[in-house]
Amino acid sequence: MGIAALIAWVVTALGGFYLLGTWIAKGGKGGKDGTGGRTASRLPVPVLFGHFLLAAAGLVVWIVYLLTDRDVLAWVAFGLLVPVALLGFTMLARWLPVRRTATGPAATGTTGPAVPPERHFPVPVVVLHGLLAVATVVLVLLTALGVAGD
Numbered sequence: 254m255g256i257a258a259l260i261a262w263v264v265t266a267l268g269g270f271y272l273l274g275t276w277i278a279k280g281g282k283g284g285k286d287g288t289g290g291r292t293a294s295r296l297p298v299p300v301l302f303g304h305f306l307l308a309a310a311g312l313v314v315w316i317v318y319l320l321t322d323r324d325v326l327a328w329v330a331f332g333l334l335v336p337v338a339l340l341g342f343t344m345l346a347r348w349l350p351v352r353r354t355a356t357g358p359a360a361t362g363t364t365g366p367a368v369p370p371e372r373h374f375p376v377p378v379v380v381l382h383g384l385l386a387v388a389t390v391v392l393v394l395l396t397a398l399g400v401a402g403d
Contacts, residue, residue, distance in 0.1 A: 258392035268382035279370035304340035
């Protein structure tokens with residue numbers, strides 16, 4: 254089950270990298286949106302990068318756990334996943350209204366486009382990232398609990 258968790262974690266990370274790359278390319282971090290307009294992201298930089306960094310740290314701990322079979326490391330990895338999940342749900346809650354509302358000059362009352370970079374996230378990637386993240390958390394927890402044998 255530990256290897257299944259690793260695979261789920263890596264595939265989840267790939268989806269996350271794609272979303273992060275999209276966010277940055279479309280003007281994340283307060284940049285321009287590619288059309289000259291300023292972006293108005295609803296995803297705070299500390300939340301987004303905190304999610305990324307904690308998930309990456311947890312993945313490293315998980316790999317070390319798989320190599321050493323030290324149970325404490327499985328629990329550390331799970332402990333890192335808890336704030337990762339909370340930050341992920343926070344970003345989802347902030348992304349959903351952006352996805353549902355109209356944007357642009359008419360909606361924002363500005364003279365130029367103000368499309369938040371997260372508006373460009375493909376819905377299937379967001380959904381798959383979330384589902385795989387839940388699967389990862391469950392697999393890591395089950396492994397830490399010793400539910401599945403070696």
